[in-house]
Structures are given as structure tokens and as C-alpha cells.
Amino acid sequence: MHHHQLNLFNSLDFQIISSNPGLSRPFLKWVGGKRRLIPQLEKYIPKTFKAYYEPFLGGGAVFFHLLPQSGVLTDINEDLINTYCAVRDDVNSLIQLLWEHQQNHERSPQQYYYQIRESYSRNNLARAARAASFIYLNKTCFNGLYRVNSKGEFNVPLGSYKKPKICNTELLISVSNQLKNATIETKPFTHVLNHATADDFVYFDPPYHPISSTSNFTSYSRDGFSEKNQLELRDTFEKLAEKGVKVMLSNSDCQFIREIYAGFNIHKIWAGRSINSRGDKRGKISEVLITNY
DSSP: OOHHHHHHHHTOOGGGSOOOTTOOSOSSOOTTOOGGGHHHHHTTSOSOOSSEEESSOTTOHHHHHHOOSSEEEEESOHHHHHHHHHHHHOHHHHHHHHHHHHHHHHHOHHHHHHHHHHHHHHTOOOHHHHHHHHHHHHHHBGGGOOOBOTTSOBOOOBOOOSSOOOOOHHHHHHHHHHHTTOEEEEOOGGGGGGTOOTTOEEEEOOOOOOSSTTOOOOOSSTTOOOHHHHHHHHHHHHHHHHTTOEEEEEEEOSHHHHHHTTTSEEEEEEEEEOOSSSGGGOEEEEEEEEEOO
């Protein structure tokens, strides 16, 4: 980067751009993200609740839709949580780093992408730099996938985007302000049991149970998300319901999920999903939304 460019960049004061309330949407791409389903989910969201909990944070579409006074956002993906914390606490540094990523990517996408992917997998970056690399890879990798190999190295190839917007300054500042009062931590989903109380609202958006044995697309964490995990989640759902917490959960529409949640309200919703590389197999696929209210 040219020296005078960097100095000019440093002299910008990002704080002068206030939060734009119209910009309330996820800043990351996330497989299974709920942004397009919000109009369908909305009618099942409780009208009133106290604190809001989202234990499988991902892209956080429901949080950004609700913008609750009190939000507790957790996930087991440490890098994801680190990125949210960096956006909340250090957005200026992050924007500067992303702007540099954008300049470098535009010059040499292929070379730069694999260079950053490799340095990211070495895992020795400072927090803001790691978060900036996470966002950069998310915006440029194939389908915005987050996937690591058995050694924990991020291994998704470069996507084919013409001019990805790597540094969306206005959105990041808006999101930073929206996250200011949120508690953001790396925790397993069971953590919510220690904190949520009557009239709080918990939304679970776990890795979906595979519809068939061949469609196992649940490589969300290095361990995957097994049937045993789904049952543990159902038990967590039940315990919260017993405490008077309002609970909503998304999952695939299959016999196993319908059976284990048989005691609760099961609503069918429709998601546009390319479930097959063949064009004729694309289209709407049903999912379930489970509530205890």
C-alpha cells in the first residue's frame, strides 16, 4: 500500500459516522443464516420478553432483526465470537485492517486469498487482525462457508466473486453500536440453562439434523453435531420451558426432529434452498420451527 494512502486513511475519524438504524442486518455470510426467513419467523416470535439469548449465534439474523435491550449471544466457534467482540469493542482498527485487505485483494485475489488463509490457519494473529482475517475470508471464500480440517485449519477455497465488498464501513459501525450492550461469549448451548429465567426468550438455530444419511451437511464444528447433541438440545429446550422461558428452535423437517419435539408446537416453514446442484431440484424445502408457547 502507498504510504500517503495509509496516512490519509489514518486521519479519518470513524466515530463521526453515527449508527444508521436502517442498517440492521448480519455483517457475515453464514450457511443456514436466517435473514431470508425473518418474515416467516416473525409471526412466531413472542411479542414481549425480557432478556434475549441466541446460543448458536452464526450470522445473528434474529438478533439484528429484534435489536433487544439485553442480548446474550454465544457460540462454540471461538473465532466467530472473537470477531463479534472485535466489531463491538474495536471497530476502528477492524475497519482499517479490512480496508487494507480490500485493496490487496483487488490487486491479486488468488495470491492474496491463499496467503491470508495460510497465515490465519497458523493462528498467531492478534485479536483485531484475526477478526479482520475472519471477515475477509468470509467475504471471499466459497459460499461464505466456515470449515476446518482435522488439524483445525480453515480450508475453504476462494469463491468466484467479482468485486466482494470486504470493508463495509457504515454497516460495521452500525453493528458495533448495536452490539454495545450485548454479552458475547464462547459457550456451549447448555450454558443458557444457568442464566435464562421466566419470560426471557431463547432462539436456538443449531446445525440441522440431516434429512437423510447422505445429506450430512452438519460439519459446523470439528466434532459435527450428532443425534446425541440433538437430544441434549431437546432436553435443554424442555428444561427452559419448565422454567417459564419462551423458547423457539429451527431444525430440518424430518421424522426424528418431529418425534423428539412431539410435546411442543411444531410449525412448518418454507426455505428457498438449492439442495442439489441440478437446477430442477432447487426450490422450497420445508423446515420446522418449534415453540413452547
